[in-house]
Amino acid sequence: MMSEFNDDHDHTPRLDELLEPYFAQYYRQKCYIGLIFEQGKRKMIQINVPAHDLPTLLQAKPSTNNDPDSGKNRPVIKGHAEEVKQYILKRAKQNKPWILGTLTANIDPKDLTLIELGRGICLVIIDRGVKLDITDGQHRKQAIHELIESPDAKLIGDNDFPITLVLEADFNQCQTDFRDMAQTKNLDKSLLLSFGEFEGKVGITKNLIEKVPMFLNKTEKIKNSPASKQKLIYTSNYIAKLASCAFVNNDKNELEDYEVEQASQALINCLNQFFSTCHQTQFIAETRVEDLTVNQIMEFKEKCILGKSVGLEILGRLLYLTYDKSNNTFVPEKVSQIAQIDWSISSNLWQGNIVKHDPNPVNTAKAYKISGGIIPTKMAVNTAKAALGWQ
Numbered sequence: 001m002m003s004e005f006n007d008d009h010d011h012t013p014r015l016d017e018l019l020e021p022y023f024a025q026y027y028r029q030k031c032y033i034g035l036i037f038e039q040g041k042r043k044m045i046q047i048n049v050p051a052h053d054l055p056t057l058l059q060a061k062p063s064t065n066n067d068p069d070s071g072k073n074r075p076v077i078k079g080h081a082e083e084v085k086q087y088i089l090k091r092a093k094q095n096k097p098w099i100l101g102t103l104t105a106n107i108d109p110k111d112l113t114l115i116e117l118g119r120g121i122c123l124v125i126i127d128r129g130v131k132l133d134i135t136d137g138q139h140r141k142q143a144i145h146e147l148i149e150s151p152d153a154k155l156i157g158d159n160d161f162p163i164t165l166v167l168e169a170d171f172n173q174c175q176t177d178f179r180d181m182a183q184t185k186n187l188d189k190s191l192l193l194s195f196g197e198f199e200g201k202v203g204i205t206k207n208l209i210e211k212v213p214m215f216l217n218k219t220e221k222i223k224n225s226p227a228s229k230q231k232l233i234y235t236s237n238y239i240a241k242l243a244s245c246a247f248v249n250n251d252k253n254e255l256e257d258y259e260v261e262q263a264s265q266a267l268i269n270c271l272n273q274f275f276s277t278c279h280q281t282q283f284i285a286e287t288r289v290e291d292l293t294v295n296q297i298m299e300f301k302e303k304c305i306l307g308k309s310v311g312l313e314i315l316g317r318l319l320y321l322t323y324d325k326s327n328n329t330f331v332p333e334k335v336s337q338i339a340q341i342d343w344s345i346s347s348n349l350w351q352g353n354i355v356k357h358d359p360n361p362v363n364t365a366k367a368y369k370i371s372g373g374i375i376p377t378k379m380a381v382n383t384a385k386a387a388l389g390w391q
Contacts, residue, residue, distance in 0.1 A: 212271045278343060
């Protein structure tokens with residue numbers, strides 16, 4: 001039965017045999033196989049375009065000179081195309097998977113020839129002098145364009161990029177399409193970390209969340225802020241900043257050169273020692289979240305610097321001073337010293353730097369403001385170092 005199936009399959013007519021006459025007829029034009037679909041009362045076509053075709057097929061018409069009507073999409077965001085390009089280069093050079101979202105463009109229906117082949121399959125023929133106007137994806141197009149014209153062209157030369165082609169001639173509708181497609185919410189940093197590749201800072205952060213009881217089941221992995229009523233104290237982003245500061249004293253470093261498991265274990269040992277011996281964190285660290293009350297979580301976050309993002313950053317920067325890179329360890333004696341300082345918000349260590357008196361508090365029981373800015377944080381770290389005698 002299997003051989004009979006294979007014999008039948010081998011004699012199935014191939015689509016390229018049907019299309020060859022069309023490609024021969026329109027060899028001077030750009031021809032793409034497409035899928036037709038209807039959406040929003042309009043006909044649209046999905047096509048896949050080789051990388052080398054994009055620079056000449058697509059054109060962006062961004063608004064300029066404070067005049068929204070001067071273009072079909074937003075003004076170019078400086079540096080964004082370069083970010084996309086560097087993302088592709090980094091992943092491609094490491095032989096790792098990468099992905100760009102589908103681009104969207106519009107074209108006046110009279111500027112193309114559409115040959116419908118049935119079942120929604122079609123052949124799209126575009127004259128060489130016709131360009132598609134980008135509705136969404138101008139920075140992606142620019143990044144691809146620059147790569148194609150660079151010495152690194154071979155890294156993406158064999159790739160194809162999907163384009164959703166909207167058959168639309170009306171300028172105002174094209175602007176409306178751009179606005180409608182822009183109605184998306186930026187992904188929270190914690191969610192980006194949670195879905196990041198298990199390497200460097202992302203991998204270390206995920207390990208810390210699972211193996212440090214202070215963080216386990218007490219960390220928000222999706223949203224930008226932790227909800228006390230859900231017994232959450234931290235976010236993935238808080239912990240990622242702590243990790244970067246602990247290893248390199250830079251909260252934005254991706255820790256790409258650090259082996260995840262070894263680095264994770266060193267910091268896990270360090271943090272478990274710290275949280276279990278620090279007076280302000282011992283109870284929270286040693287109590288399962290199921291056994292903690294919402295009030296206990298709220299009280300900790302209101303009274304302890306270590307219940308806030310800036311507190312973890314300060315801790316990370318102090319732990320950096322204990323890190324022995326050659327042995328991949330945080331010196332236990334120094335970690336114990338850090339655990340002994342007063343991490344309560346009322347401590348004089350933090351007054352005037354990250355903790356500032358609020359003359360008009362909404363809540364009189366909380367007559368202070370917490371500042372996580374660069375300068376206040378640096379001042380707080382220096383004050384703590386002085387208290388430790390590490391100046």
